[in-house]
Amino acid sequence: xxxxxxxxxxxxxxxxxxxxxxxxxxxxxxxxxxxxxxxxxxxxxxxxxxxxxxxxxxxxxxxxxxxxxxxxxxxxxxxxxxxxxxxxxxxxxxxxxxxxxxxxxxxxxxxxxxxxxxxxxxxxxxxxxxxxxxxxxxxxxxxxxxxxxxxxxxxxxxxxxxxxxxxxxxxxxxxxxxxxxxxxxxxxxxxxxxxxxxxxxxxxxxxxxxxxxxxxxxxxxxxxxxxxxxxxxxxxxxxxxxxxx
Numbered sequence: 001x002x003x004x005x006x007x008x009x010x011x012x013x014x015x016x017x018x019x020x021x022x023x024x025x026x027x028x029x030x031x032x033x034x035x036x037x038x039x040x041x042x043x044x045x046x047x048x049x050x051x052x053x054x055x056x057x058x059x060x061x062x063x064x065x066x067x068x069x070x071x072x073x074x075x076x077x078x079x080x081x082x083x084x085x086x087x088x089x090x091x092x093x094x095x096x097x098x099x100x101x102x103x104x105x106x107x108x109x110x111x112x113x114x115x116x117x118x119x120x121x122x123x124x125x126x127x128x129x130x131x132x133x134x135x136x137x138x139x140x141x142x143x144x145x146x147x148x149x150x151x152x153x154x155x156x157x158x159x160x161x162x163x164x165x166x167x168x169x170x171x172x173x174x175x176x177x178x179x180x181x182x183x184x185x186x187x188x189x190x191x192x193x194x195x196x197x198x199x200x201x202x203x204x205x206x207x208x209x210x211x212x213x214x215x216x217x218x219x220x221x222x223x224x225x226x227x228x229x230x231x232x233x234x235x236x237x238x239x240x241x242x243x244x245x
Contacts, residue, residue, distance in 0.1 A: 004039060004048050011045035042202045043069065043226030069200040069224040069245075070094045075101040076245035077162060077198045077222040084108045085159045088188050091115035091143035091181070092164030094198045102128075112156060114144040114184065131156075138178065145180040153187050161192035165199050167208035170234040173215050175208040182210035194219045201226030215240060 039046045074097020110129040135149030167175040
């Protein structure tokens with residue numbers, strides 16, 4: 001715990017070497033410490049448990065966290081987009097990886113996004129019909145939110161929505177730090193035939209300020225192989241398809 005306090009993250013192989021015990025022992029220790037709410041297990045080790053509900057980070061800060069996992073998740077999620085789909089892509093760093101990996105073979109795709117950075121990524125893609133709703137700009141996330149955005153989004157019906165989250169409790173649902181973002185996400189979910197949540201595994205068992213929706217509103221979760229078996233089973237038992245990138 002002292003090492004975690006100093007470094008914010010610890011790794012199984014380093015702890016095994018430091019204390020002269022097997023990696024299996026270390027993993028069991030980390031599991032027990034997590035049960036006591038002292039840390040969060042992550043792929044290859046553990047992260048410091050945030051003492052408060054996760055706060056609203058700037059986009060450039062989020063982009064540096066678990067980047068390799070987000071790349072894998074984005075690639076796997078992009079494979080769910082098919083020819084002639086109409087989709088909404090929520091703001092976020094993981095959803096950005098989704099649009100980066102859209103197959104060039106798809107030639108008739110309509111994407112609605114409230115995120116300026118994602119819209120900028122798609123501007124030069126000749127195969128994408130891009131729709132950007134109005135709203136006021138949240139500089140933290142480079143997303144358009146508020147009543148104008150909500151009114152605009154309600155005018156559409158879509159095949160799929162890709163939602164990024166800051167917190168994912170397998171029992172209670174998904175959450176985000178900003179109330180306006182959460183409300184807009186709820187509308188996106190209401191107008192979509194299929195709800196796809198894209199998240200790296202560190203977001204599990206973490207909560208953020210604003211509730212988006214319960215697990216029963218989610219159709220598919222795309223995450224990395226750091227997800228705990230118990231969390232995966234809870235989701236699958238609730239009828240959610242879990243794709244491991």
